[in-house]
Amino acid sequence: MTTQLASLIIAALSTTVLLLIFWPDAGYFWRWRRGLASTKRVLMEDALKHLYDQEYNGLICTLRSLAGSLAIGGDEAASLMARLQELGLVRLHHEGFELTAEGRKEALRMIRIHRLLEKYLADETGLSETEWHKRAERLEHNMTEQAARELAAAVGNPSYDPHGDPIPTPGGKLPPKKGVPLTELEPDEVAGIIHVEDEPNAVYAQLVAEGLHPGMTIRVLEKSAQRIQLIADGEEIILAPVVAANLTVERLAKGEEIKGPFETLTALGVGEKGRVLALSHHCRGQQRRRIMDLGVIPGTVISMQMTSAGGDPTAYLIRGATIALRKSQAEMIQIERLKEAA
């Protein structure tokens, strides 16, 4: 009796310990491995990226901004900067620091790898938006130039990452910065989102939760020091200015009215028809290709055929074939309803 209880307790304890150590991603073993990877070189590469970011956004890089961005102490930031100066990658400039030509080249190489990785994670894995940046931060430091080239080819040599940031060319070229922060728009102005900043994470998660993404058209309704009210895809959204500042937009002509709210495929009843207007931005990578390969592209007429006995997948008649789509997929297909006569 007691031996059995003891062995049960020992088994439970050892299982718990093993799970704590090896639980995917969060386990101590993996954390320890990641800790090993966070070396001086990683910090230096991150510092170069920060310097470039500041430069691209027309800001000045100081020791304080560096320490904040890398989440390290002031002393460590200072020694890091000293080391970078020694290597000829950074030089003093007025009240801050700036990259030398050599440093800029290195920074662009890192940014290229980072954005390629984000594009890859978005398109070729099932990870959610809030994880792309974190993973890319971890993976980017161990990639050779050759691996980066192969990665670029694998995702179709993209020119933008999923947040709307341009990806530097192998030669290190980037287009000039476009657009303004959302906070600069006045009420009634119409603009297209061209970039959603992925740092800090909490702010990005909020933007993702609101469904905001590059390619969306928005109109500002009201603006005050406390909040910005806007309309996007036909839905009203309220953002704090500090959150709104992480969206970069490009002004559009005032007259251009935004459409929506759109109906999605889920709105169709049995036998009803709709014409596809667009595929949502959230439908990406392999899933997007699959749906488009089936013939779901703007202009296709789809009619709803039947719902399964279990209630969820629904069968639609798409270009002569009966295809079952789950509710979560049908929600990503925006349509306009067609009258019965059509």
Added chain:
Amino acid sequence: METPNNRQHILDEASTLRWEIGENLHDTLLESIYQDAARVSDRVVTRVGEKPRFDWDRTLDRVLTSRWLGFPLMLVMLTVVFWVTISGANVPSGLLAELLIDTFHPGLKALASNAGLPWWLDGLLIDGVYLAMAWVISVMLPPMAIFFPLFTLLEDFGYLPRVAFNLDSIFRRAGAHGKQALSMAMGFGCNAAGVIAARVIDSPRERLIAIITNNFALCNGRWPTQILIATIFIGALAPPALAGLVSAGAVVAIALLGILLTFAISWALSRTMLRGEVSAFSLELPPYRPPRILRTLYTSLIDRTIFVLWRAVVFAVPAGAFIWLIGNIKISQMSIAEHAIGFLDPFSLFIGLNGVILLAYIIAIPANEIVIPTILMLTVLSARMTGIGEGSGVMFELDDLAATMNIFNAGGWTLLTAINLMLFSLIHNPCSTTIYTIYKETGSVKWTLVSSLLPVVMGLGVCFLVAQLWRILG
């Protein structure tokens, strides 16, 4: 005129324009391809009097996928398939066993002794290699030759995609694909075939889930084990009138536990290890069509039955030799098998099994079909029983349940051993044929290891838990 200067200019211009294309180039391209294709087909294809599309199809679909009739019809259909398989396979299985094991085996032995073969060669080849092969064929071939064609007929007719369609909502909640219902059902016939059947799932994450969890579908090779043990140990607990019902209930409970585990493990995998794999759902519901019976028979017999059987035989041959050798090579007066049993016993008894069972699961890895014959042979060997069985290293089975029971009693079996054996038979590593198939299908050592080790670790854990609770409560 092309000068280096204006070539550079063109290249610069091109790379500037690259940023203007935006990220939807592929979408635009695909759209224009479809538009062109539609324009061409509108010009050259005439559609005569658009009739309401396949009225017969729509009616059938409405019945087969309806809220009230969909699930009952599916259950009826599956029950019929299983019933036909089990009852239909009994006779040919018996005939094959009689022919290959009861007639050919003694015949070959007689031939060998006439030819004056040394005892060890005759034992190794005939008692080892031939017998293992004969066993696998006689137990495996008939059910598969019935089950696979039936299944393929339903598939050909267009019913199976509707099953996947109906069941998808349940599988979705476990993070899996509706088509996993099909690979799972196929797994009840043979896990290796089930793993191959997972090809129909075109989404990488869901396909891996289907492959890794296929082992929890109780395969054809494990049903006889379950039925034998349930009849001898569980049925005996009930009054004789109810014995059949109770033991059948126990076997069904094990099969249902397997289905439950399939969902539980699918759910856990899709949220941990497989979170990063791509998931892309789509399910085509092809129009119904009359099945092409001859073609179906041919493809399902050649592609599935013979293919799987061949792999099983290839693995059974060396295992047969191995089993015979460890029963016959002696080191200090004891066979290797007995040494191994002695070594495994303390741990096995602790988790409510015994050394014979664990050793049988290790050496009978090529096919679950030969586990019970191996267990019987090893028990007789280690308990030093005389007058039962065919001699050391020779697998056997008895027709008489009471005699089988006597062997188990001599091996020191209890009700706990029986229950744990039933559990372990459901939850252990797939057979080597399946493991090899998983490797072929996934092309990855990692996923092959996961799908082999995960169930065996779980099985040992479950046996351990049951044994401790049993001893505390009993």
